[in-house]
Amino acid sequence: MKFDTPATTNPIDQLKVIGKPTNRIDGPLKTTGLAPYAYERHDVAANQAYGYVVGSAIAKGRISSMNLDAAKAAPGVLAIVTAGTAGKLGKGNFNTAKLLGGPAIDHYHQAIALVVAETFEQARAAAALVRVEYARSKGAFELAAALDAAIKPPAVFGTEPDSSVGDFAGAFAAAPVQLDARYTTPDHSHAMMEPHASIAAWDGDKLTLWTSNQMIAWSVGDMAKTLGIPKENIRFDSPYIGGGFGGKLFNRADVLLAALGAKAARRPVKVALQRPLMINNTTHRPATIQRIRIGATADGKITAIGHESWSGDLPGGGPETAVAQTRLLYAGANRMTAMRLAVLDLPEGNAMRAPGEAPGLMALEVAVDEMAEKLGIDPIQFRVINDTQVDPEKPSRPFSQRQLNECLKTGADKFGWARRNAKPGMTRDGQWLVGTGVAAAFRNNMNAPSAARVRLDTAGVVTVETDMTDIGTGSYTIIAQTAAEMMGLPLDKIVVKLGDSAFPVSAGSGGQWGANSSTAGVYAACVKLREAVAQKLGMNPLDAVFAGGKVKAGRRSAALGDAAKDGELVAEDKMDYGDLAEKYQQSTFGAHFVEVGVHAATGEIRIRRMLAVCAAGRILNPKAARSQVIGAMTMGAGSALMEELAVDKRFGFFVNHDLAGYEVPVHADIPHQEVIFLDETDPTTSPMKAKGVGELGICGVAAAVANAVYNATGIRTRNYPITLDKLLDKLPAIA
């Protein structure tokens, strides 16, 4: 099915199941410990051996020698895989650095060996006996020091690194009110709770990988390329994924080494990346240095807006697209953005939840707050004044829906914004300086083609099969809701099977495209199944009404399952997209409101209240969508106040490479969170009329926290995270 004209009324609009805050259908399995994650598949292959990964102890250079004798002789050891034993390996399209290093080393903790043994304890002990000598070479590890050598990178997914409209330089110079400020965001780690893990088993030349992966079809293709075998010989199965946030978009060392280890040991092998290895071994959100210039008239109209961003990556990598939102978020006739990329020899930079917008809005929405203050205009009013209902670079192209102002106003009412004292440092609650902050949230909607297969049996049960993944987002549930709505069934008559590469190729989980795209694919398959059912029952498909487990046309009525009396009915289809996303700018919007307390003596920062208002198309399941948003608000709080991969600039690695050193929010850091979804349907996005929320939720959160800290203390921090040491010597004198 092709979606190329805006949706009209369709069965989804009945909203009998869609749009309801139903509990997740995978909840009972997840809360009782029975949902099987990758490393736990004892049932899928007998005689599994254990692999333990050895990571490089240098960031750049060569392995001059490896001595495996002691490890090989250790009890229980079955095989050791190294680049020297693995044979010729390719590199996946989605990997910047090789997953198995040696003799050349590209980054610290790049995998250089897998020790396979009968037990985990034996593999771990033997891995410690691997002796490696390195020849270290000089590397570049500091973004600030590499700025001069930064280059204009090639286009990213068709987006040029630079944009320019009108005369930015002239308009900025002429603007009566100007802001020119520099912001920094540090490297961030996904730090999902489930380590990257895989079990591999070979049957002749056929390879099965039970793994934890967000994008099944991409990763099958990349594995085929890496191993040099046909992708038809590879099966991925990833039904439960213990968090991803972009860190499991691509194959990592666990899955390749499990495959190589299983081949070497001639039996199934399971591998989980050890937690202390994960941060340097896998990908991270790259640090940025950003310069923002805004020029405005005295009454607050933006006349010039410029955003530049510098980031680094390994050779062949790409930039953090931190300027993306600035091309679309606010009006202004004269505009420029630019991205520059430095070569750094740190671990591989790549996508993490809302790549681009998350760090970009950390800077832009503080700049907007600073500009509003310069203008003496309320920061909400300043944003409202500069709203645009069209793409500011191409005014003939409207936003399909844009309720940013409504988000801001609804949030202001709910949060009690009117009671705020705009003058910083004026509100006290005992020992605490109290402040509130606001920021806009913005993230584009993206659609991706997505296919599904649906099966109807005589009991009237519909089974959906698609290689879509559920990384905690609620895919199982919204796909079941979609099939239930389309086929006129209650949720308990729907079975959803995900994450198996034997199923039709879906959009996968990334870029907040999963919910709308994967359910649209299920919609397409269900339209086909409805036609097949009507035909089988001798009804006109156009007249057939599917409701209450029955199919009715005129005076005729039959149980849905009757259509499968002569055998299961199977339908498969894929949703493809026309050019609506080019005609309309499809984006999601929100507003974040935060209240913080900053301790007057110690500078300790505590978040006291958080509210998000989101306008993101039809909300397919408000309970699951709300969870996506509160989770993103939590991660945003982390990026505001604590998350920072500390770079060892001499040896080139992230020092705090575990969950004690890399601090993420815990229960005590997060207050009760409120989320409001504005009523919205977007007929230009798909028959579901939905968009994404999972990444929208993090966009702008950190800036709202930063703006609240400023309102509380009068201290403007432009370098994240905002930790108390950055406030301590500037706090107001204690009376």
Next chain:
Amino acid sequence: MQTPGDLDFSRRGVLAGGASVAAVTVVPTRASAAPTKAATAPPTAKVAFEVNGTPHALELDTRTSLLDVLREQLQLTGTKKGCDHGQCGACTVIVDGRRINSCLTLAVMHDGDKIITIEGLGTPDKMHPMQDAFVEHDGYQCGYCTPGQICSAVAVLDEIKAGIPSHVTADLTKAPKVTASELRERMSGNICRCGAYSNIIDAMTDVAGVKA
């Protein structure tokens, strides 16, 4: 200061680089080329304990953590390995009524103990009230930290009931109350990167039968 390209490792440089870089230090090849220890089986020990009411008598490699015995030997994979060194709480189980990180304890230390894991609290057909409340309040997303959160949550309510104070208990002479701040403080050893904290506290408050 030593430059990254400098291969002449001074003691200071190695110390500055931290333990992980110390692994670069060349180990004399003689020592590793001729392993002195033969490849003998690792030392084992016998241990007997009860898991979810079922007695188990095991002979174990003494290095095996309680977590790995549960997940690998007994195939009770509801208890999760998130970090394997006591930083995340995903492996929380209840041993003789107290919650512990099962990754931080060797299995052989638990002779005679009674261990409750997530599988012992309830099953999909007969869920524990806390499991029910997590589903109802959507107190999870990816589900990986969830068994640990639930085991902790059950134990936390018991700790408060037993009058055990926490860091945020204002008056140590009075019985602690079930408040949001008490729950948040006591649950802070269980990390949820999906960020379901707000819902988890709602679920716990619901089970405790108090208003947040």
